[in-house]
Amino acid sequence: MGTFLKHHRWITPLALLAPGLLWLLVFYLYPALQMFMASFWSGSLATGFTFSLSNWTNYPDAVSTYAPIYLRSVLYAGAATVTTFLIAYPLAYTIAFKGGRFKNLLLFLVVAPFFTSFLLRTVSWKIILSDSGPVLGPLKAIGILPQQFHVLASPMAVIAGITYAFLPFMTLPIYVALEKVDFRLVEAAKDLYAGPWRPGGAIVGAIVGGVLMAVLGFVFNTSPLAFAIVGAVVGAVLFHFRVSESFVRVTFPLSISGVFAGGLLTFIPAIGDYVNAELLGGPNTSMIGNVIQAKFLTENDYPSASALSFVMMFGVLIVVAIYAKILGTEELSAAAARA
Amino acid sequence: MTAVALAPSARPKGSVANRIDRVFDRWSMIVYTLLAVIYLLLPVAVIILFSFNDPPGKTNVVWHGFTLKYWLNPFGPDGLGSAVVLSITIAILSTLIATVLGTLMALALERYQFRGKSFANSLIFIPMATPEIIMGASLLTMFVSIGQPPFFPLNFVTILIAHIMFNISYVVVTVRARLAGFPRHLEEAAMDLFANEWQTFWRVTFPLILPGIVAAALLAFSLSIDDFVITNFTSGMSVTFPMYIYGAARIGIPVQVNVIGTSIFLIAVGSVALTTLAGRRKRG
Numbered sequence: 001m002g003t004f005l006k007h008h009r010w011i012t013p014l015a016l017l018a019p020g021l022l023w024l025l026v027f028y029l030y031p032a033l034q035m036f037m038a039s040f041w042s043g044s045l046a047t048g049f050t051f052s053l054s055n056w057t058n059y060p061d062a063v064s065t066y067a068p069i070y071l072r073s074v075l076y077a078g079a080a081t082v083t084t085f086l087i088a089y090p091l092a093y094t095i096a097f098k099g100g101r102f103k104n105l106l107l108f109l110v111v112a113p114f115f116t117s118f119l120l121r122t123v124s125w126k127i128i129l130s131d132s133g134p135v136l137g138p139l140k141a142i143g144i145l146p147q148q149f150h151v152l153a154s155p156m157a158v159i160a161g162i163t164y165a166f167l168p169f170m171t172l173p174i175y176v177a178l179e180k181v182d183f184r185l186v187e188a189a190k191d192l193y194a195g196p197w198r199p200g201g202a203i204v205g206a207i208v209g210g211v212l213m214a215v216l217g218f219v220f221n222t223s224p225l226a227f228a229i230v231g232a233v234v235g236a237v238l239f240h241f242r243v244s245e246s247f248v249r250v251t252f253p254l255s256i257s258g259v260f261a262g263g264l265l266t267f268i269p270a271i272g273d274y275v276n277a278e279l280l281g282g283p284n285t286s287m288i289g290n291v292i293q294a295k296f297l298t299e300n301d302y303p304s305a306s307a308l309s310f311v312m313m314f315g316v317l318i319v320v321a322i323y324a325k326i327l328g329t330e331e332l333s334a335a336a337a338r339a
Numbered sequence: 340m341t342a343v344a345l346a347p348s349a350r351p352k353g354s355v356a357n358r359i360d361r362v363f364d365r366w367s368m369i370v371y372t373l374l375a376v377i378y379l380l381l382p383v384a385v386i387i388l389f390s391f392n393d394p395p396g397k398t399n400v401v402w403h404g405f406t407l408k409y410w411l412n413p414f415g416p417d418g419l420g421s422a423v424v425l426s427i428t429i430a431i432l433s434t435l436i437a438t439v440l441g442t443l444m445a446l447a448l449e450r451y452q453f454r455g456k457s458f459a460n461s462l463i464f465i466p467m468a469t470p471e472i473i474m475g476a477s478l479l480t481m482f483v484s485i486g487q488p489p490f491f492p493l494n495f496v497t498i499l500i501a502h503i504m505f506n507i508s509y510v511v512v513t514v515r516a517r518l519a520g521f522p523r524h525l526e527e528a529a530m531d532l533f534a535n536e537w538q539t540f541w542r543v544t545f546p547l548i549l550p551g552i553v554a555a556a557l558l559a560f561s562l563s564i565d566d567f568v569i570t571n572f573t574s575g576m577s578v579t580f581p582m583y584i585y586g587a588a589r590i591g592i593p594v595q596v597n598v599i600g601t602s603i604f605l606i607a608v609g610s611v612a613l614t615t616l617a618g619r620r621k622r623g
Contacts, residue, residue, distance in 0.1 A: 013451035016446050019443065020440035024504065025462070027478065027500055028465075028504055030481065031481035034484055094371065098365075114565075115603065117600050118567060120382075120584060123588060123592060124389075167379065268468060269471065272472040279588060297572070302480060302483065305476065316473075
């Protein structure tokens, strides 16, 4: 036995790998191919499906019908990814650099929501944000918000729900990247007279604050311009005084791989999500996941649903490929810098 | 911050501007982190609070008053008990199988060089980069197209197959992380002391990677017990705990669901706290 293994060294890794690999081949790769085939089906569940290449028209049919919903999904997922980043980065930064002895506790609190059901947490937001709930009720009572104001069934509710659901996916990779930053580099930058980030801080702060508040203005149906101006001023002041050159030139570039990883980990589940749109959204906030789900599970329209799924998967693969390219070159340049 | 203390500062240390700067620096971050943690845990607090609610009707969305009666009768509603049992059974079985398969794969990938390794790596990576809905939908398509009609019955088995599938990749990644920093000289020492490969594995390698395997199993368990999307596509008529919540969401979620959600949360938090404390005692 021992000599046999020594003469056939490839057997051990193959034997270790085979069961798991087979499972993934049979229950991941093969079903994916099967779904690709199904996108060329015609017929119905009752009469049975037939495969024909001439059914390629399933693709243009499905895509042209649901193009606005694809666009909406990309917008919602993109907006949610940006908001998770804006919330997660300062959080990860604080935990990594100022966490001290509370570091592990804080990290635990970031992942703690995962210990309860994802669906129940989404339902909780429905309770919190309901029209006369604990947040909107008092605001309406003292007259800050008009009586007919609502958050649920609006795009904001869906984006907020997705933002909440995937916030830990963004926070953890950024934390891991920041944790690895050699603080001596930051000190070196400071020794080399890196001060506050001027004038970049004011400009970037004005843009970030302005855009954010303009969006909020749209959401609250008041003047976006007034909101944008206030946001730009606050952002400019905040960034002017609070963001240092050493952060912009050293810390942030060193953490960019975490930002990319977090972005991917947030965007992918966000684009396919239909639970937030279903529980927090309304009839006009359906995402592509809702359409696919309904076609597969209630309408039994497998061909068109498969085509829609494949278009989504194709989009995701392109994003992943771009990311792999960027991250790959990133790693390469890091290796080159070390050498 | 030591950096400030070490760096030659242009401003005098005790100046008012400098002091305001430092106070703001410190408190803005503390306040921000506190707000972020409150935001993250607010829905969890609502779940726990509403497990003590006493609503008159079916909907449990407005606070009506405190009661313990649902905690005393956690499996009251029809089908809730069996849904919880099904979820736990599938979580245990899928965790066991995925952990064994994934650990073996991690060993192969971390310890050996062979042809087709990059293919194996991508086959493990891609499921993690696939939206859940795609995996669920493609499994459903496959089960439907096997022998149509009658279709491959969607039940316990199909849910289990799906859960093992999506858990494998996470197990491989977690165990590999542990293997990557492995002190190989300990194995060499064991071999020098006439342990054969089998003994070396069980006496040296396995105990050292065990924490990684346990972490992977915990991750797999939590992913499985909470999975909704893929289960929704592969469950047929079977109802898991998340499926039960989804079904009830339209007509009103019974208070008992919050009771069970709270219990799962407390058990998970408690076991993490216990393992942390145990680890600390061992090291200390």
